[in-house]
């Protein structure tokens with residue numbers, strides 16, 4: 001994988017966008033950025049707080065403006081939030097401004113990787129597994145719609161997946 005200027009990672013919660021993104025950026029000698037972290041540092045509050053106070057709509061508004069800016073950063077691997085594909089405007093800029101990689105994880109693996117982590121407000125309800133299932137049914141086609149490349153993350157470590165991406169991509 002060479003000559004990549006902007007790489008955007010999409011996929012569900014627990015797919016490894018943040019974890020693999022850092023390794024991939026190192027391998028590509030690119031910078032790394034994460035839209036969730038950027039939203040938190042701009043707001044001065046964590047995502048759970050933003051959902052509490054401003055609701056999901058408030059978070060999505062912040063996310064849309066951060067995505068519009070960050071998809072213009074050159075020499076960067078950008079890890080996005082799991083719900084980024086819910087807005088048309090985000091899908092449009094991701095698809096048109098860089099190389100989009102969909103990190104795919106099965107529902108079972110999403111459940112395993114997110115269990116007990118309270119930092120994802122959408123999973124703090126009564127039945128996080130049902131929520132992950134519903135979100136995945138809705139979003140999987142949208143991740144695929146904008147992806148230039150899809151990689152399965154279920155059965156390998158983040159390090160191996162990053163290496164595989166470095167070797168596989170055109």
Ligand SMILES: Nc1ncnc2c1ncn2[C@@H]1O[C@H](COP(=O)(O)OP(=O)(O)OP(=O)(O)O)[C@@H](O)[C@H]1O
Nearest residue numbers: 012013014015016017018019081082113156157158
């Ligand atoms: N391939 C993998 N194998 C095993 N564990 C993994 C793998 N990828 C990620 N993980 C683990 O799953 C958890 C979630 O990973 P990470 O935070 O990178 O996901 P994410 O896609 O950025 O999620 P979000 O959309 O919520 O930001 C972390 O504890 C990470 O170490």
Ligand SMILES: O=C(O)C1=C[C@@H](O)[C@@H](O)[C@H](O)C1
Nearest residue numbers: 013036047081082083120121
């Ligand atoms: O899947 C989602 O909708 C989310 C995923 C996280 O990355 C955060 O962006 C936030 O918790 C919402």
Ligand SMILES: [Mg+2]
Nearest residue numbers: 017018036079
């Ligand atoms: Mg992340």
